[in-house]
Amino acid sequence: MKGVAARSAGTVRLGPGTLYGALKRLLEAGLVGEGRERADPERGDERRRYYRLTPLGLSVARAEARRLDAMVRAARRKKLIGVRPA
């Protein structure tokens, strides 16, 4: 959640409900899986669960990134957004 807020400069803030709702859908779609790692008890954080991107999730993420990139380039061609910075 902190990572998302930092990357979006505070414009996107995930709450626990939104985060876990999205995780549930991603798990059901097979885009993420629960990792085998288990929390280190010495760190005092037994509840932590780790999730990882599956190969399917990675290819979906790449396909979505390419789609968004194509949309941004089309918007630039139409001068709807600024030119690419040098």
Added chain:
Amino acid sequence: MTAERIYRLLLRAYPPDFRAEYGRDMELLFRDQCQESDVRTLGFWARVFWDVARSAPALRIEAWRGRGRENTQTVEVTMKIAGMLTVLLAAFVIVGAVGEWVAGSKGAMDGRYVLAVVLGVFASVLLLGAGVAILLGARWGRQPARLALFASLVSAVAARLLFPWMSIFSQLVGFGLPVALLIALYWRSKTSTFRAA
């Protein structure tokens, strides 16, 4: 009332299965948020309530749809079993009627009895056809199945009127089975229309 207690109450807005799976993680995450933010501000609670309001209804609808899919599968399995039972019972009645016909043909047969047997066999053949249509499960088969069941019911009633000594078993198969299947077929199409809407 502490912030965590309030949040635990808010978590009840989520579906029970979701709460069982993620509720504890969500509470711990909320606790982290409380440590990083000021829980006494309106903005904090506005974000919390907005998060619940945005995510809980959607998850409830997904859970309800999921239950609906399971119910549809249960109905499909039940209809397949009903179809198999219909085919078996209809075949049994046809064989029984043919046997009675063969036994009765050795002596003189009352015209009404003959007509009743013919109508009974006709009703069983229609029932058999309807059972096959239900087993095939194709959407196009539903209307022919309904028509066959209705015609089977009419034939069975006519046979009963002609031959009042029809056995209880024959009456159950002749009347009860088509009525039950007709109700099931009409009820299924109504629920499908509702879900499609």
